[in-house]
Amino acid sequence: MRKDTRFKYLIIAILVGLIMILAACNDEGTDNEGEATEGDKSLRILSNVVGGKTPEENELFVEEIERLTDIKVELVKPPADYDQKLLTAMSSGEKFDLVLLTKNLMDILVDQGVLTEISDQIAESDILSDTTVIPEKEWDLIEYEDGNYYGVFNKFEGGTMPIVRQDWMEKLNLQQPETLEDFYNVFKAFKEQDPDGNGKDDTYGLSTAGLYDIQGFLSAEGVKYKYVYNEEGERTIPIASEAAVPVLEWFAKLYEEGLLDPNFATNETSQMRELFLTDRVGMVTYWDAWVGLFNNIRLEDDPNTEFKAKGIPGAVGPEGDIILRRGDPSLWAIPVNAESPGVAKEFLEFWHSEKGNVLSTLGIEGHDYTLTDGKYELTEIGKEHSMDHGVVVPNNTNWENPIGSLPGVEEAQEIILEHATLETSTEDWPEAEKIVQNYAFKAMMGEIPAKEAVNKMHEELMDAGLIDY
Incomplete structure (x- = not known):
């Protein structure tokens, strides 16, 4: 074989090898649906009440989510006119993986066909399908025809x-x-x-x-x-x-x-x-x-x-x-054009876990509260925030606030549940x-x-x- 021919085949072999390596790397970074997997997970979230009390604290809140979940988060929190922002975003096709909304807005968006039907995802989740976490009577409040669901609770609305x-x-x-x-x-x-x-x-x-x-x-x-x-x-x-x-x-x-x-x-x-x-x-x-x-x-x-x-x-x-x-249930929903619906489900399971409940109520560790030898204590900032970072009471019957409930809340909630x-x-x-x-x-x-x-x-x-x- 001539020397230049051997050189040509060597170059081809090197190129094929590089292509295979790149393909393997790509397979490790995505799942079968092209969605980012562990090590490269991200979410774009639209919210109003969930998050920090100021833009600066909102950044700390995002960092805390990322620390607890290993999910990279972009939290979009409009300063005003949230409902209109939400409806405009959905009608224009702007992409979010999760949106926070109330039941009446979900009714509108379900009719428009822009929210993902998630009954199967709920049934397959050990956390979301656990009726000691979210009772069946709560799911009844947001059930649509044919037993369909388009959202997961953010909190107990009261x-x-x-x-x-x-x-x-x-x-x-x-x-x-x-x-x-x-x-x-x-x-x-x-x-x-x-x-x-x-x-x-x-x-x-x-x-x-x-x-x-x-x-x-x-x-x-x-x-x-x-x-x-x-x-x-x-x-x-x-x-x-x-x-x-x-x-x-x-x-x-x-x-x-x-x-x-x-x-x-x-x-x-x-x-x-x-x-x-x-x-x-x-x-x-x-x-x-x-x-x-x-x-x-x-x-x-x-x-x-x-x-x-x-x-x-x-x-x-x-x-x-x-x-x-x-109150109209406060809910998380996954738009049909979400780029990371699987990661969105993972976030919802976190949100209804103990760590998620602590974040959504007490707030950010080291900022709103400290944890020493298993004992939670609010900081001065945490006391000002009154254990409310989008959730006062989680929609999780297993939740017990480690600080204790605010005076009079439990009695008031019993009245609401009854009447x-x-x-x-x-x-x-x-x-x-x-x-x-x-x-x-x-x-x-x-x-x-x-x-x-x-x-x-x-x-x-x-x-x-x-x-x-």
């Missing part, structure tokens, strides 16, 4: 309820209210009997942030605030019916007598919370988790405070029932709510009679095609 200054109740020797008349008498005492002891007429009985959330009072007439469906699948909104008239008239009486915060219709939730924390109002309507957060905030400010927030049931209805609102039901939201609700709010506020502030308000509310909803009867 619900909304009346939250009262229990220290004021005890100081004024008041009993827990059960009827609207009972609530009225409590509010009157809060207004007139100087519960904060400053000698000034500067307290209100009740404050809300608009109609968020008056369900505990609508309960007195067995009325729900949002959509309900009859057996024929027709929609209505019970607050737009004559059944709601006595409750709206009761609110008008509170407003006229100065027992209701006059700014209730325009309050943001932050303003309502501030009134409660600064001894200006005796009752608000808010989330069960905030019973503990209210107590913790005041205790951190003054360990000797007499302040005591307590969650209580709403008004008893005609059939002896109490109707409270269960609260999910509200039904649809794509039409934002438009329907504008009509509901317009006439409800007019009735509650005495601008028009309550019966006229609900009649006009119902008429406009029907004309707009937002209800069926």
